[in-house]
Amino acid sequence: MGHLGLCESAIKVNNLKEEIGNNIKVSKILQDEDEGLLAIVGRPNVGKSTLFNKMVGRRRAIVGDEPGITRDRLYGTVRWNGRQFRVVDTGGIVPEDKELIPSEIFRQARVALDEAAAVVMVTDVRTELTGPDMELARLLQKLGKPLYLAVNKVDDPKLEAEAENFRRLGIKNLWPISAEHSTGVAELIEELMTVIPTIAEVEVEKRPNNFARRILPRDEEAEFGESDEDYEDTEQEELHATDEDALEDRLLESMPNEIKIAIIGHPNVGKSTLLNQLTESDRAIVSSIAGTTRDAIDEVVEHAGKRFRFIDTAGIRRKGKTHLMAEKMSVVMARKHLEEADVALMVIDAVEGVSALDANIAGYAHESGRSVVIVVNKWDAVTTARGDESKPAADSRVYEEQVRRSLKFLDYAPVIFVSALNGKNVKRVFEAVERVARQRWRRITTGEMNRFLKNVDFERASVPARNKIRIYYMTQAAVAPPTFVLFTDRDVKLHFAYQRFLENQIREAFEFEGTPIWMKISARKRREFVPSVKKER
Numbered sequence: 001m002g003h004l005g006l007c008e009s010a011i012k013v014n015n016l017k018e019e020i021g022n023n024i025k026v027s028k029i030l031q032d033e034d035e036g037l038l039a040i041v042g043r044p045n046v047g048k049s050t051l052f053n054k055m056v057g058r059r060r061a062i063v064g065d066e067p068g069i070t071r072d073r074l075y076g077t078v079r080w081n082g083r084q085f086r087v088v089d090t091g092g093i094v095p096e097d098k099e100l101i102p103s104e105i106f107r108q109a110r111v112a113l114d115e116a117a118a119v120v121m122v123t124d125v126r127t128e129l130t131g132p133d134m135e136l137a138r139l140l141q142k143l144g145k146p147l148y149l150a151v152n153k154v155d156d157p158k159l160e161a162e163a164e165n166f167r168r169l170g171i172k173n174l175w176p177i178s179a180e181h182s183t184g185v186a187e188l189i190e191e192l193m194t195v196i197p198t199i200a201e202v203e204v205e206k207r208p209n210n211f212a213r214r215i216l217p218r219d220e221e222a223e224f225g226e227s228d229e230d231y232e233d234t235e236q237e238e239l240h241a242t243d244e245d246a247l248e249d250r251l252l253e254s255m256p257n258e259i260k261i262a263i264i265g266h267p268n269v270g271k272s273t274l275l276n277q278l279t280e281s282d283r284a285i286v287s288s289i290a291g292t293t294r295d296a297i298d299e300v301v302e303h304a305g306k307r308f309r310f311i312d313t314a315g316i317r318r319k320g321k322t323h324l325m326a327e328k329m330s331v332v333m334a335r336k337h338l339e340e341a342d343v344a345l346m347v348i349d350a351v352e353g354v355s356a357l358d359a360n361i362a363g364y365a366h367e368s369g370r371s372v373v374i375v376v377n378k379w380d381a382v383t384t385a386r387g388d389e390s391k392p393a394a395d396s397r398v399y400e401e402q403v404r405r406s407l408k409f410l411d412y413a414p415v416i417f418v419s420a421l422n423g424k425n426v427k428r429v430f431e432a433v434e435r436v437a438r439q440r441w442r443r444i445t446t447g448e449m450n451r452f453l454k455n456v457d458f459e460r461a462s463v464p465a466r467n468k469i470r471i472y473y474m475t476q477a478a479v480a481p482p483t484f485v486l487f488t489d490r491d492v493k494l495h496f497a498y499q500r501f502l503e504n505q506i507r508e509a510f511e512f513e514g515t516p517i518w519m520k521i522s523a524r525k526r527r528e529f530v531p532s533v534k535k536e537r
Contacts, residue, residue, distance in 0.1 A: 436514025
């Protein structure tokens, strides 16, 4: 291929300048302008993701022996001696490969290279230099940016001499390292910090301890010795007309500055397309090949003064349907990122409808306590762009009823209909996410809960006599998700029908749209109330 291949690559780079510029504008949103970016590039399976994980200090990228595991760009932060800079991991580059996925990987890598202040090319000391290595080195040298060659997998001092053979690539700054064993990584970081702009280390936002014990209106022991009337009087003194405003203030204080949203669903339902629309960029590789996304890709977007971190996870398959190690790891990581999120966007293919796998995936989100927004994607395919004109267009109300029947346990989740391909209704995702997030961190005072409790007719709950309990009072012990503690007369598991009835009553009174409600029982015995004797002065 030689000179002709290099010319073709150069032409492609020039043609993509405008597209790359748009991507950079989005990817740098909310990033400090003085904070530099390091790009890690190289051929497949040379250890780029292992080096990336070592630099950021956690397992952010999937690693394995299979070539081509990383496909999209993965961003992280390197923190070192009180300073920090950004780093991006790219997929394995094979410049001359014309297949869809490799060419898209190359395009994603070009975006990273254009953003970067410095570049590290990673090679494997145990392999011979190849034509693609030489071509990639020439392309990187033409960028005119600080360039370093990290010869990886130098696990034995004897291999350091072999690393010298890679000077044939023409890159002066050569560093023999072993990313897996951390050998030489610290020295490489210190050298990189001499050429990459850094900023003072920013402390990671710490989420509030959602399960911190609530401050009850009186000492707990004294509280159980009071009569219902005396307890109510105490609450009446505590609550005033301004409680609504005070509650709003506490809500805003407890909500994090950034809402984390995991985009989940089975393969090929349009999760990556949705991410690209939400971020207004080609952030994720999109193709009709199921399982294109493997690593979880995250992107921070500012919308209407709020910060949203969208995480595009790999499509979750059925057990037994994942064969490659990378696919299995991507499913594990998808569930891990779901559990770290605040809100889950459950994406459903409008053409296929709700499948058993969809219900299974939605169950993960529900059981892990995530707030949920159901996103019915490809809505245009069953309405305006329907291929079969003999069939009537789908009705959103009828379709939503079908979704509700299939996902009964998510009856609290809002449903929105979008077309990620053309962007129709995608902006409504921001509105829905913010709405359910506010409900997720909402806190109800103990006085409000007990006034609510007095108005509940528990005789309407169809519960066997042996499972009935008496609730003395209840309090909200936590947010995210809202968690209520029921102080009862018996230490028994709350019957499903009883819990369902009480949850419906809570939602009717306080809404809690989009978020699950958890309940815990604390069995106590109410002692006979003995009035306290006031001491004479």
